Amino acid sequence: MSFRTQSLPLLALFSSSLALQALAGLDGKSGAATVTVKAYWLRHGFSCANVLQKQAIDNSFLKKPQTVAQGLTFGLYADPTLTDCAIARARALGPSIWKKINEGVRKGGDKERAGPGPKVFSSELVRAMETAIHNFPDAKVMPIPFIAEHGLTSDNRPIEWKHQQEKIARNNSGDYQVPQDPILWDPKVNGLNDREGSGTDKSNYKKFKRDFPDKLAALYPEAQDGDEISVVIVAHSGYMREHLTCDLRNDEEKRKKKDRPKPRNNEVWLQEYTTELPSQETLSSPSPQKRTKKMREVEASCRQLFADRDNFPEEPALTCEKDIRRCSESRRPTALLKKNKEACGIEDTCAADLLGKPRGVLNRGGQVIS
8 A cells, every 4th residue: 555545544534633623613713703993092181290290391490490300200209190180070071981982882793792881991000090990980990011101210110009009099088989899800801910010011012912802802702703892991191192093183283294192181092903812712721822913903093082182171270289189298299289379269270171061160079060
């Protein structure tokens, strides 16, 4: 019998084995789903470090060197919280943002699988977690690696989780409730022991695009080809401007080659991606094959959630004591507080146009009261 004749049964057996593996999903490929990811990126609210930075920017070093020097310590503020005013704004803006996002969720796709709405993610920094918590108090927030702000200064480096918990629970005004257990650590998605923390990859968009499909596959095990999966991701202005493809410049600004603007606090940009989610067999394998596919941006898909940027207020014009009660006593913008003290006694500085609502004044609980 020739070698060729002997090899035929072996080839047939090998082919049958491959077919059975494919049917059973053992090849690590069957069960994979090609989906569209609609990622609603949201910039965090105004932080206690931003207040100090504002003091430095608003003054001349030649005229007021001590004032500017104090403001420049914002980089030493370890993983800062949101200000009281930022939380009030988040609580006021959140319902309209959530409603608008859910209007864009396609029926028959992720809406049937996601339950009450899109999953909510944030960076591992406190200000991003808090923005997610107070914009979307009914959601569980999942911090994930690779989407923190650039830089190695203390304000852009996550501290230990036990200390972050203390900051998130801080409520010096009593005007709002922090939801119970608002942060979700899921070993299959964002295990607490898997945090990137202050590592060198804390701000790595390429790794985010390669890692995120695995997280979605764990959360949506029944995903099918053609599904749309909507998610909210709370991140940072520098990160969003550098990596997302939104360009909000007008023709004149483009002609003059002006820098692309950063998103405002709480502003939402929608970026669409396509990706193949790994099969559940690949995901659960003790030694999964190295993934070679990652999310890819859909061309010309980045856009604002709301066409009018003025739906998202600029940073507060004044800095008042009641607006920064959550901030560290050792990092207070004393010059700004002194400068604005008289004006703070006359008006509430959280005044803003809020997503179609008439101009009004926010109280500490985030309600328009005028």
